[in-house]
Amino acid sequence: MLEIGQVRADELAKKFGTPLMAFDLTVMRSILRQYTDNFKSETLKTDIIYASKAFNCKAMISLIEEYGMCLDVVSAGELYTAQKAGYDCSKIYFHGNNKSIDEIKMALDCGVGTIVVDSLPEAGLLSELTAGLTSPVRTLLRVNPGIDAHTHKYIVTAHDDSKFGMLFSNEEEIVKTIRLLQKSPNIIFDGLDAHIGSQVFDKRAFIEEIRMMFEFAGLLKEKYEITSNSIDLGGGFATFYTDEDAPIPIDEVCQTIVQTCEEENEKIGGFVNHILIEPGRSIAAAGSYTLYTAGFTKKTLNKNYVFIDGGMSDNIRPALYQAKYRAFVAGKEAQTPIKKYTIAGKCCESGDILIEDLSLPQVDTGDILIIPATGAYCYSMASNYNKLQFPEVIFVEGGEARVVIRRQTLDDLISREV
Numbered sequence: 262m263l264e265i266g267q268v269r270a271d272e273l274a275k276k277f278g279t280p281l282m283a284f285d286l287t288v289m290r291s292i293l294r295q296y297t298d299n300f301k302s303e304t305l306k307t308d309i310i311y312a313s314k315a316f317n318c319k320a321m322i323s324l325i326e327e328y329g330m331c332l333d334v335v336s337a338g339e340l341y342t343a344q345k346a347g348y349d350c351s352k353i354y355f356h357g358n359n360k361s362i363d364e365i366k367m368a369l370d371c372g373v374g375t376i377v378v379d380s381l382p383e384a385g386l387l388s389e390l391t392a393g394l395t396s397p398v399r400t401l402l403r404v405n406p407g408i409d410a411h412t413h414k415y416i417v418t419a420h421d422d423s424k425f426g427m428l429f430s431n432e433e434e435i436v437k438t439i440r441l442l443q444k445s446p447n448i449i450f451d452g453l454d455a456h457i458g459s460q461v462f463d464k465r466a467f468i469e470e471i472r473m474m475f476e477f478a479g480l481l482k483e484k485y486e487i488t489s490n491s492i493d494l495g496g497g498f499a500t501f502y503t504d505e506d507a508p509i510p511i512d513e514v515c516q517t518i519v520q521t522c523e524e525e526n527e528k529i530g531g532f533v534n535h536i537l538i539e540p541g542r543s544i545a546a547a548g549s550y551t552l553y554t555a556g557f558t559k560k561t562l563n564k565n566y567v568f569i570d571g572g573m574s575d576n577i578r579p580a581l582y583q584a585k586y587r588a589f590v591a592g593k594e595a596q597t598p599i600k601k602y603t604i605a606g607k608c609c610e611s612g613d614i615l616i617e618d619l620s621l622p623q624v625d626t627g628d629i630l631i632i633p634a635t636g637a638y639c640y641s642m643a644s645n646y647n648k649l650q651f652p653e654v655i656f657v658e659g660g661e662a663r664v665v666i667r668r669q670t671l672d673d674l675i676s677r678e679v
């Protein structure tokens with residue numbers, strides 16, 4: 262029987278109800294430690310920024326703070342949650358391609374340490390909004406090295422229409438943006454930031470990114486006397502969903518990145534002092550599960566459906582980008598599969614399918630179905646479609662479970678209606 266944080270999964274389901282999101286903190290802590298132990302250098306300052314959009318709540322942010330990690334936020338809402346968690350705002354990196362005036366003001370008011378500037382117009386706005394500050398704000402410029410590394414393959418493209426950052430080939434505008442930041446009295450230009458994709462399996466994509474980033478920093482220095490103190494390489498480290506996935510071990514990818522950065526830095530004269538990474542998924546998915554109760558089953562011509570008490574409302578990823586998950590039945594982990602089931606939710610959408618044709622032992626109404634690795638980009642992308650309620654979220658560790666986000670009530674659902 263599967264245990265989560267040393268508590269039997271079926272007991273958790275019984276105590277907290279389903280759908281239930283459960284995080285085994287023992288597993289998550291081991292990933293956090295792998296990052297902090299291995300993303301280290303003798304010659305460079307290193308920082309790990311948790312990309313909080315993967316799973317953002319006060320308890321998660323406090324956990325991140327325990328490990329001395331920085332925090333990446335993209336909106337007023339994510340920033341507000343960090344503030345309410347008591348997180349040190351000077352360690353926040355504020356990302357986003359379309360920050361509003363109010364969001365930038367809010368970030369400056371609470372003392373956000375670094376703003377990641379995405380474009381020339383944003384640099385202009387920031388220059389105006391920082392005019393009256395008493396202490397300057399640090400900035401990184403989001404650039405686009407033209408590497409697309411989503412999923413199994415990575416490609417280097419000269420032509421990229423990404424909405425994020427500024428293309429290397431757009432050198433003139435990049436330089437103009439940096440000059441504008443540099444001449445603003447209350448802005449420090451600190452360096453470059455990039456993010457090449459998500460669920461990246463190929464280490465070579467990161468190595469290529471590092472080469473291109475340091476080379477570009479070298480060009481800026483040589484041609485324009487612009488010094489990048491920091492280089493932020495973004496996130497994208499893969500996690501394990503199904504047997505098709507072979508993520509690079511975290512210790513290995515961290516060591517490779519650090520070593521490559523040290524080498525590339527030397528090549529350009531060693532003026533970069535600080536490197537950063539921004540993992541999200543690989544942290545939030547670690548040791549996470551969603552527990553559902555199996556309801557009715559239905560046999561169609563080609564499918565054996567088993568219906569669960571959640572669906573695309575709490576996990577949109579299969580419908581949105583054909584994400585694959587595995588599942589098992591609590592108490593039947595050791596039984597041999599007897600047939601292929603399609604696990605479907607209760608939303609009024611035929612696309613509301615979490616897993617298609619998965620071999621499982623006999624599933625009976627009332628069984629607890631468990632889908633692992635749902636911690637990243639599921640709760641944060643959840644909706645109230647069909648007015649389904651957001652699930653309860655618990656952290657479990659050493660035999661103790663605590664609620665970190667309570668289940669939405671029916672009254673919560675209509676609380677903003679006037």
Ligand SMILES: *Cc1c(COP(=O)(O)O)cnc(C)c1O
Nearest residue numbers: 312456459496497539540541542
């Ligand atoms: C989403 C995002 C990340 C995190 O990506 P993961 O694949 O979850 O590790 C990091 N940096 C930026 C800028 C992002 O948009």
